[in-house]
Amino acid sequence: MKFALKKPVVCLALALTLGGCASNAQRQVGADPYAALAEGNSSVEYSTAFPVGSPEEAYRNGAAALRASDPDRALFEYLRGLRMEKTPQADPLYRIGIIHHGRGNHDLAEKAYRWALEIDDSHVGAHTALGVALLEQRDYDAAEQQLQPLVSRGRAPWQAHNALGVIADIWGDYGQARGHYETALEASPQTPLVLNNLGYSRYLAGDWDGARQSLRRAVSANPGYELAWRNLGLVYAREGDFETAVEAVARNGDRAKAYNDIGYISMLEGRYDDAMGFFEEAMRLSPAYYITASQNAKNLDNLMRRNGSRQSAN
Template structure:
């Protein structure tokens, strides 16, 4: 994919750039102290510059894309930054791609710097605006995330990630019907996407629509049979239905046997099936001494619930 220039600003306004930099703990390692160097946090770049000469920004960006696909993120960062240095003005797309690498590495300050810089260059960069909203969601800045993501939808630049993140936000607020609408929009943008289908399935589980949850999760697993989170969520659906054999089979595909028994015990406890919950917690403790603390705490919680229920009956 070629990178096109967008926007006409030479650099971030000095005050805005200074404000963003003030949040960075230190200048990232880089031989050149130029303005883009602050976005680098990998190993020394001297070897890259010698081994991979380039003659244009497009060539550097192409090298960066190849390195990113190969998982060589240090070199990808170097190449994107080298391409930017060859430009006469900032370009939003490589700044966004730099942000995605830092985001993946959980280097949130540099990711936010890169995303905001990309949006300063091109306010209509939907992927960058969505990525910033997702990062805010991950940091539990829910009000900011909602405002950011909704602004992307209003601009007409939303992608499936935008709608998927809005669906998760709606779930967090308990508005499951709104969540379903957002996940539907995400699937219209990316049909059959296992990530969206998994989130839709879990949303329907939270809403008590077990049939809808099961259908969405099975569709997600048809798209990605090794999707562990979808297997876990399907196991929770089966556990709530009381189909324990199917629940154990599904949950065992996403974790240990002890974890599967503990999860079924917890779902049974929440559903008021206390005798089944006791059995599954005891099995979790028996099957994994290392898991004893978690399962035993759940068992104690169950015992307190049983006592409260018994006391209320006496009243």
């Protein structure tokens, strides 16, 4: 790690979630080199119902199946197309990685991405996905090394800039992070994911106004984006506007959780009287939060005994 983490980085939403191991482009698994990437329902019915005459036709069927939200058939079609090829092809392997990622098969997803890159090291999508995979594994140096060359060559998609922004936030380099997020937004201006990450980065940097503006844009672009609402609530809490913070965090209706979370932020800020009130309200509203909130209240009581009660912000 290049720098010590200045502040805990939480709640940063990512575009991909990957993990797993490397593979070899020349592998053989029995008579079928693609068997290790197969997963899901039997392909017999697909073979019978959807005959194809070329790899390209199979790939088109795979794309259509993805649009129809049928990942089983999509996976079968891409594998069928590859089996019809004389040599492995990078892009279908990349598409297979996307399917496995969407299904939560992280090892298989990374295996497909790495194989694609062994075949075609210029495949931008596979480089980006693998970089995010390494980021998900918290291998920040390797993730940065995977993604940064795309920026140097002027080929980085917005997803790569978003991931590099997350890494910069982890290093505590908020200026660099902001640059990556803004570059991502130039390519995809109303992407809630990037707007949320930019807002949270500004929050980490202590730029409350900038954080609020970015997070408001995120929830405007996607009113159901719970993570952005939560981060917006954190900004209001840092500013001492606790009731508005609770309203933002409780958008999903879980007011007990909201009171507990805002109480915790108040405790970190040294607003002990406010924090105790929020913990007590969380305990009153929901038995499910009684244990968590009561433990927070006990921790707070210990802090108050050591440091004394501090003035409420309200």
